[in-house]
Amino acid sequence: SVFKLEPFEDNYEVGEDLGSGHFAVVRKCIHRKTRQAFAAKFIRKRRGGGRKGAKMEDIVKEINVLRCMNHPNVISLHEVYDTKQEVILVLELVSGGELFDYISEKEALSEEEASAFIKQILEGLKHLHDNSIVHLDLKPENIMLLDRTSTKIKLIDFGLARKINDKDDVRAMMGTAEFIAPEVVSFEPLSLATDMWSVGVITYILLSGSSPFLGETLQETYHNITALNFDFDHDLFQNTSDLAKDFIKRLFIKNPRKRGSVNDCLNHPWIKPSEPREAIARRSAMINIDN
Numbered sequence: 001s002v003f004k005l006e007p008f009e010d011n012y013e014v015g016e017d018l019g020s021g022h023f024a025v026v027r028k029c030i031h032r033k034t035r036q037a038f039a040a041k042f043i044r045k046r047r048g049g050g051r052k053g054a055k056m057e058d059i060v061k062e063i064n065v066l067r068c069m070n071h072p073n074v075i076s077l078h079e080v081y082d083t084k085q086e087v088i089l090v091l092e093l094v095s096g097g098e099l100f101d102y103i104s105e106k107e108a109l110s111e112e113e114a115s116a117f118i119k120q121i122l123e124g125l126k127h128l129h130d131n132s133i134v135h136l137d138l139k140p141e142n143i144m145l146l147d148r149t150s151t152k153i154k155l156i157d158f159g160l161a162r163k164i165n166d167k168d169d170v171r172a173m174m175g176t177a178e179f180i181a182p183e184v185v186s187f188e189p190l191s192l193a194t195d196m197w198s199v200g201v202i203t204y205i206l207l208s209g210s211s212p213f214l215g216e217t218l219q220e221t222y223h224n225i226t227a228l229n230f231d232f233d234h235d236l237f238q239n240t241s242d243l244a245k246d247f248i249k250r251l252f253i254k255n256p257r258k259r260g261s262v263n264d265c266l267n268h269p270w271i272k273p274s275e276p277r278e279a280i281a282r283r284s285a286m287i288n289i290d291n
């Protein structure tokens with residue numbers, strides 16, 4: 001079988017908790033022979049007719065998605081163990097913490113920093129979308145920094161990701177309320193554009209520290225999303241460029257077909273500066289000397 005059946009602890013020492021998800025817990029682990037460090041995702045299997053645990057078909061889906069990924073901004077899968085109670089995904093270890101924590105420590109980021117993070121998220125997402133895979137759960141908790149010092153990021157959780165082929169449309173995948181697109185709320189067919197809405201939400205949060213559609217209740221959040229009830233006139237956006245706002249506006253579009261694609265976003269001037277930013281800065285510095 002492609003999954004290893006021997007006891008996981010024969011080959012790995014299990015270390016500290018790194019996080020937990022729906023039916024899974026992620027722990028740092030060290031390969032006994034090579035001393036190489038990984039992140040082991042222990043996914044509880046659904047036993048009998050119970051409700052606890054993940055369905056094997058969903059676990060296999062996540063594995064198949066991870067298997068076709070090979071990109072610097074996407075977590076890689078090393079190997080899989082299959083035991084009676086659980087499936088263990090041995091994943092590449094990223095130890096810089098969640099982008100979520102990085103932002104909350106810094107309140108809001110500079111536009112350069114935000115643009116650099118979003119560019120990496122778009123590059124990882126392009127790799128998925130070029131393989132017709134939609135993530136469906138993009139949010140700052142699922143984006144991790146490679147290590148404390150670098151600002152390199154990786155997309156980590158593919159629990160809801162799936163192949164989008166036109167014949168069977170995908171519906172009713174619930175991500176996390178704040179980040180889901182209108183078509184998810186209203187149970188309409190999902191597409192790659194569903195991820196692009198979430199990129200808009202993440203960008204808005206990186207630049208302002210505030211969540212665009214979040215309401216007091218779940219219902220209010222859903223209403224704000226389907227009514228596109230967001231604004232930039234927060235004093236939080238007073239010194240944000242029109243280019244950055246334009247980037248976000250092209251993603252908060254109700255009709256998925258009209259929303260910016262991952263390629264549109266990578267070519268947007270807020271992401272792809274026409275010239276290196278230091279050249280822009282140098283030019284404006286020269287102007288200041290002349291004045």
Ligand SMILES: Cc1ccnnc1
Nearest residue numbers: 018026039092093094
């Ligand atoms: C939480 C996590 C997941 C995957 N790799 N490293 C850390």
